Each structure stands twice: as structure tokens, then as C-alpha cells.
Amino acid sequence: MITSKQELQELAQIKKAQNDSNPKEKTLDTSSAFYAKQKRIVLENEGIIDPEDIEDYIAHGGYISLFKALDEMSSKDVIEEIKISGLRGRGGGGYPTGLKWESVSKVKSWQKYIICNGDEGDPGAFMDRAVMESDPHRVLEGMAIAGYACGADKGYIYVRAEYPIAVDRLTKAIKQATKLGILGENVAQSGFSFSIEIRLGAGAFVCGEGTALIASIEGGRGHPRQKPPHLSDNGLWGRPTVLNNVETLANIAPIIKNGGEWFRNIGTEKSSGTKVFALTGRIKNTGLVEVPMGTTLRELVYDIGGGVEDDKKFKAIQSGGPSGGCIPEHLLDLKVDYESLKEVGSIMGSGGLIVMDDSSNMVEIARYFMDFCASESCGKCTPCRVGTTQLTQLLDKFIAKKATKEDFTLLKEMCEVVKSTSLCGLGQTAPNPVLSTIKYFEDEYLAGVCND
Amino acid sequence: MSTATDDRYNKLEKVMKKLGYEKNSLIEVLHSTQGIFGYLGVDTLKFVAKRLKLSYSKVYGVATFYNYFRLKPKGRHNIVVCLGTACYIKGSEKILQKIEQRYGIKAGETTSDEALSLLTARCFGSCSLAPVIVFDEEIKAKVSLENPLCGIEESIK
Numbered sequence A: 001m002i003t004s005k006q007e008l009q010e011l012a013q014i015k016k017a018q019n020d021s022n023p024k025e026k027t028l029d030t031s032s033a034f035y036a037k038q039k040r041i042v043l044e045n046e047g048i049i050d051p052e053d054i055e056d057y058i059a060h061g062g063y064i065s066l067f068k069a070l071d072e073m074s075s076k077d078v079i080e081e082i083k084i085s086g087l088r089g090r091g092g093g094g095y096p097t098g099l100k101w102e103s104v105s106k107v108k109s110w111q112k113y114i115i116c117n118g119d120e121g122d123p124g125a126f127m128d129r130a131v132m133e134s135d136p137h138r139v140l141e142g143m144a145i146a147g148y149a150c151g152a153d154k155g156y157i158y159v160r161a162e163y164p165i166a167v168d169r170l171t172k173a174i175k176q177a178t179k180l181g182i183l184g185e186n187v188a189q190s191g192f193s194f195s196i197e198i199r200l201g202a203g204a205f206v207c208g209e210g211t212a213l214i215a216s217i218e219g220g221r222g223h224p225r226q227k228p229p230h231l232s233d234n235g236l237w238g239r240p241t242v243l244n245n246v247e248t249l250a251n252i253a254p255i256i257k258n259g260g261e262w263f264r265n266i267g268t269e270k271s272s273g274t275k276v277f278a279l280t281g282r283i284k285n286t287g288l289v290e291v292p293m294g295t296t297l298r299e300l301v302y303d304i305g306g307g308v309e310d311d312k313k314f315k316a317i318q319s320g321g322p323s324g325g326c327i328p329e330h331l332l333d334l335k336v337d338y339e340s341l342k343e344v345g346s347i348m349g350s351g352g353l354i355v356m357d358d359s360s361n362m363v364e365i366a367r368y369f370m371d372f373c374a375s376e377s378c379g380k381c382t383p384c385r386v387g388t389t390q391l392t393q394l395l396d397k398f399i400a401k402k403a404t405k406e407d408f409t410l411l412k413e414m415c416e417v418v419k420s421t422s423l424c425g426l427g428q429t430a431p432n433p434v435l436s437t438i439k440y441f442e443d444e445y446l447a448g449v450c451n452d
Numbered sequence B: 001m002s003t004a005t006d007d008r009y010n011k012l013e014k015v016m017k018k019l020g021y022e023k024n025s026l027i028e029v030l031h032s033t034q035g036i037f038g039y040l041g042v043d044t045l046k047f048v049a050k051r052l053k054l055s056y057s058k059v060y061g062v063a064t065f066y067n068y069f070r071l072k073p074k075g076r077h078n079i080v081v082c083l084g085t086a087c088y089i090k091g092s093e094k095i096l097q098k099i100e101q102r103y104g105i106k107a108g109e110t111t112s113d114e115a116l117s118l119l120t121a122r123c124f125g126s127c128s129l130a131p132v133i134v135f136d137e138e139i140k141a142k143v144s145l146e147n148p149l150c151g152i153e154e155s156i157k
């Protein structure tokens, strides 16, 4: 049992000495171009520590932030530090984390919850998986600090069932942390208690949406509900609840350790810190990259990604998954942050970046995402349930080159209707891939219109 | 086989007992049920409904809402083709078509000799290895579009 910060530091020293005398420590070859432009905060331990050994996490400075918070900071101080850092939600929306915590901390209730969103539904993104598998304790530490800040003593991690290794490692991590008294009753004799349980998703994209996720944890179908009431008032079992993404929570411990100012100085003014992207598609170096916000798409694709595969011509990069958009070549110098991506008709989303070369047909890409939304629509509201299916059929006409001019008008109108009248984020953003490809690749739609 | 003598039902009973027969543990119970039986059959779903004191329609509704739950038995082998974005860009639809043609089944179906079930998924989080298929729980990376069954076909019996 560890009952104080001192004991934690002692354990870290012992383990460090052990590691030094038995050097199995892996380091990354950071001299290559792939790493030179990266800055690792969220992924600092990836590939370096043993994810199944809590002592290794502690030897690398783990849980020091939690003990620091419990020892030296009030819950208000913690929230203040997060507010100063400017950290915004990495799950897609970009809502300021400090404000989210503050509103839950202010609600009076004998029971509150912290939920970690590990559903990672965007097909083509895997940063949360990497964090949960390579550094599970970092997520637990972030959740415990959130619990302390908001006055919650219970946390849930909602992980997609397709990630069995993540589930396994998180389960082990919870066991180890509980055994050492870092989770559980009266942590470090501070009076603060916090326990964490895992809940499995079951393959429904809509369950990444907050209210649907909660319906799923409660054992039902994952149907979203109208907001307000917001989760901060009425969340899991009707109690005030904080829902944060895995990567958001993975940033918490470093912020508490190094201070909000430190974090704020990384990235851009309105989007501080780093972002992990999953770089995939027609690109030479695929994989996870972590870069300061404000890095340009060109740097991501060419400096880090090594350029397009087989030296073909770059056509577009898709960000934000089924809710995002395609960005064409002339915008490659865009600095990536929440606002600039929105301005060009896409979104940050969870961090999937998919590179396409000139062999991709943009109408087919748009159809791919629309079909995805149609099959993942929960069916609760009509604009989304019917609209996404009709939009898919309309796009089919363009692909078969049998569309009319009226179809093109109808396509654009229907996109607007689905966007503005759907109940939850799934329907509200489903037309984005179509709208953004119309914006930049209109000729490919017009090529599908037959003139006779 | 009656539920009393089938050992799988005893296992399932133990799982539900451990979860305190809580109604809200339904999804956990369905995960375990699928683990024990390989799929969620009508009789099993009715059994779960009865033990958790939920209506059958609720249990059936939840089981069909989530893509991860299978309502039909699996073949002796299974192939899951990833249709996530990264794999799609690299031609995963072609892979699916090829396998469908080779075995004369559609995604979601099982061959009549029960040797193979063909399934699809929305990303395994192995996107940098795209296109990816999973054969009997093992990831096959960078699958060839021309010959997706290379090294697999022999074991499907």
C-alpha cells in the first residue's frame, strides 16, 4: 500500500534503479524525420514502459500528479489549473475541459460520475486504442484527478469490445492500482475515494455520443436523447456526470505535473497542447503521430508522412471521419486546430487523417461515409433515419452517372435539412463529407449528371 | 438439450449471479452469453430475459441493436473483413467481393458446410496495416487485393 507522496517517490526510485541495472528500456530513434516534428505528451510512454506493470509507470513519474493534487491542491485549484491550460476535449467537440469540470463540481449531489469515452467509433482512427493499450495507468490517473476535482467517487471506462487488448490491460491496471491503494477508499489518507469499472461497448457508432453512451452503460439500446438536460446535471443514472475522451484524460497528469501555463505555451492560442493523429491511407509512413496544434497539413503529409505512396499525386486529406470533410491540395498549408478546420468545412474530430491520391473518386468517398451513417443511424428521428438512406441512394445515381440537374439541387437541399433537423451529432454532421466534397470537387458531381 | 443439463447454461447462470441479476447488466450478460455459446440464439435470449426479469422484446431489442452481437451460429472458421475508412481507401471492398465469390456467400452468412462465416467490421484500430482482415481472431495485415486468401484457404475445412 502506498499512503503518501513520499512512499510513491521512494517506489519510483527503487524501480528506476532496477530498470537501470537491468536496461531493457527502449528508446525511440527520434532522429528520423518521422519523429523530428513530433512532440510527445500523450504518447510519451508509448513503447517505453511496460503497460502491465504499475511500478514501471510510477518509475516514469506516474501517479505523482494525483498525489500532488491530493496533497497540495484543492479541487478548485485543480480546475483552475486545467482552465489555465486551455485544454479542449479531444473527442471531437473541442469543449474546454476546465469549464466542463467546473459545472459538474458546482452541482450539489451525493453521487457523481466520471466516464471515460473509449468507444473510438471513427473508422480509421486508433489513437485512443494506442493510449489505452500502451499506457493504461495514464487514463486511470486522469480519471482520478477528474474525480477529485469534480467530487465524484466512481468512474466508468466505456471501451469498444473490438479492443480486447485494451480491455485486458485496463482491467489489470485497475487491479494493480487498487492493490496499491492508489484507487479505492481513502486514497493516501486524503479522504478521497475513487473506484473505476470497465463497461464494454458492442459495436454501435452512435454510442460514442454522450447520452447514447449512458443509455448503453445503463444496459439498454444506445439511443441519444434531447439535450438539455446536459450530462453535467443529468447524466449516468440521472446523476451529474463528466464525460471525457481518452486522449483528453491522458493530458491531465502532465498538466498537473508541469502546470497549466506550460501546456498553454504549446500549440496555438485557441487550441493549446498537442494532438495525436492517425495518419493512414495512401501515404508512405502510416501510423500515430503527435504534433503541436497548429502544425500544417503539409508538414503532416510530407515531412512526417513522407508524402503520397508510390509518388502519386496528392488529392485530398479527410479529417474528422464520418462527421468531417475532405480538404483539397490548395489548403495544405492550413494550420491544424479546431477553428481552422471548421472554417474549411471539416472538423478536428477524433484525429483520423486519411490521405487520398488521384485514384480516389470523391463522390464515392462521400457515399462511403453516408452509407456508414445510414447503417449506424439509431433510427430514433426521421431526418437522420430516412435522410441518410435517401442521400446514399442519390449519391448512387451520381456514381452511376444517371443523376439529373434536379438531383444535384435536391442533394444539396437534403443535406441542409438533415443537418439542421436531426436530433444528435450523428445526423447533424452526416452531410459534412458530401458538403465538403461538393465545395471542393464539384466537377466530380457534375460528371455524374447526364445531360439528356 | 434441456437448460438444466447443459453445462453452458450453468456457466451463464454463474455469470448472472456474479452480476447480481441486475437488469442493467444486460449488455455484460449478452457479451458473456456470446462468449459461452458463440452466438445469441432465441432460446438463450429467452433464458436471459427470464432470469433478469426483463421482457423478451427488450432483450431481443438490445441484442439486435449492437453490431457486435451475432444471432446466428458461427462456422468453424471465420473471416472478418475491415470496411473502415483506411481499409476502404486501400480497396477492402474488392477483398470482400473476392471472398464472397470464392465461397458463394454474402457478408454475414456461413457456408452450408459450416466451414466458414464471413463477417465485416468497422475498423480494428490497426489502420496503419490496412487493408486488414481477421482470420480466426488473428490479424492479417496488408492483404493482397488479387489474392486475399493467400495462406488462409488451405486451413478452411
Ligand SMILES: Cc1cc2nc3c(=O)[nH]c(=O)nc-3n(C[C@H](O)[C@H](O)[C@H](O)COP(=O)(O)O)c2cc1C
Residues within 6 Å of the ligand: A088, A089, A090, A091, A092, A093, A094, A095, A117, A118, A119, A120, A121, A122, A205, A206, A207, A208, A209, A210, A243, A244, A245, A246, A248, A249, A350, A424, A425, A426
Ligand atoms: C455520433 C457521435 C459519435 C461520437 N463518438 C465518440 C467517440 O468514439 N469517442 C469520443 O471520445 N467521443 C465521441 N463523440 C463525442 C462525445 O459525444 C463527447 O463529446 C466526448 O466524448 C466528450 O469528451 P471530450 O470533451 O473530452 O472530447 C461522439 C459524438 C457523436 C455525436
Ligand code: SF4
Residues within 6 Å of the ligand: A206, A223, A224, A376, A377, A378, A379, A380, A381, A382, A384, A385, A422, A423, A424, A425, A426, A427, A428
Ligand atoms: S440523429 Fe440519427 S443517430 Fe441521432 S438520434 Fe436521430 S436517428 Fe439517432
Ligand code: FES
Residues within 6 Å of the ligand: A123, A124, A125, B082, B083, B084, B085, B086, B087, B088, B122, B123, B124, B125, B126, B127, B130, B132
Ligand atoms: S480502417 Fe481497417 S483497421 Fe482501421
